[in-house]
Amino acid sequence: MNLSEEVVLDDFRYAAPVSLQEATALLAEYGLRARLLAGGTDIIVQMREGRRSADLVLDLKGISELMTIQMNAEGMRLGAGVPCYRLYDDPAVKTAYSALTDAAQIIGGWQIQSRASIGGNLCNASPAADSIPALMVHDAVCEVVSHKGRRTVPVAQFCTAPSRTVLDTGEMLAALLLPPVVPQSGAAYLRFIPRNEMDIAVVGAAAWVELNATGDTFVNARIALGAVAPTPRVAQKAAAWLRGQPVNDATLAKAGELAQEVAQPIDDMRGTIEYRKHLSGVLTKRVLEIAIKRAKQ
């Protein structure tokens, strides 16, 4: 880094709306000149480094419907601004959506999790985002709002490229909607990083399984991989293959092989293409094992 360059934030206007209506009106007015602030752990860094800029920073934390977790018979509605720690500190959420809470516990460290939101992690759309494979296997749907109204988008379709999503100018993520818990099901997220904590995924793998009553056969499964493609990816073929298969080492290994097929990683400082493809298979197998264990509990 050139030490003579100052890494500072340019001036901007700060607003803290108290309703979605107020927020979306401001977004409509400012368009691309507005940036949303939830936890700030991505956007402030990016603005400081000149990668993103804004005339208006909209602090969303005063909008209660963006900051609440609702769980009922229809599943969970997770406000887009809810910080990570509130997910894993909630025993009901941890039990019901364990891949998501696995991810929430390892996004950055404690200081980041006190502020960073799952919604923000999704909208930042890093190829290596930890929450996205987890959201995918939980079959999450995005509730998107603008001053024109509401629409829904499956998480699996939300990210289109690194740092790019389907959000149009003036749109924002309001909530994530997750389906209710299915009996005999379990989910998990695993990540490989060079350090022990506080690093970006070399490979991330999430799995959700539904077993039969005796726990020896797969009724249904979902698998997703992160950090091995421009966007996180659902391993559709691997998951579909598992349906009806017995639960054993051979079927898990096969699922790992099939999941590897969706991995199209790059070489970078954290790993080579070959290593990442290999890890995709290994982590898929391991994360399935954890999901199965949880399904039997």
Place this chain on the structure above:
Amino acid sequence: MAKKLHVTTTINNESVEFLCEARHSLLEVLRDRLELTGAKEGCNNGNCGACTVLMNGLPVVSCLVLAVEAEGAEIETVEGLAGHDHFLHPLQQCFLEGAALQCGICTPGFLVAAKALLKKIPNPTEEQIRFNLSGNLCRCTGYDKIVRAVQAAAEQMKETVS
């Protein structure tokens, strides 16, 4: 000149007011305006934890909190650790006695994060200490003495029945 915002907040149990621009971080205001230089700028992007303060009881990296977000919040910094009687907090005492610092730049962040940890988990395992303090980096000590100091403080705080 950019418009100034007026912020009222509580820092180490005292009511504090300051003026700042929207773009100023809490870290900048603590250090440059309020002369609370305990929190350090190690990276300015949320990676190192040297700027850790507690915000409503939770550890946060103050470099990624806008100063204006402190409005109505309760902030605790390392300056608030020692009691008004000037006795060091058990964490500070154990860090000193255990030589859990060399250059000391990471230390305020570790102390504040460890304070929050011992409130959340009064008797943490070594694994829990390392995991929960993973957001604090140290380039000098190799972490072992820091972990031992936190364990020693936990032990000492257990014995102090409140």
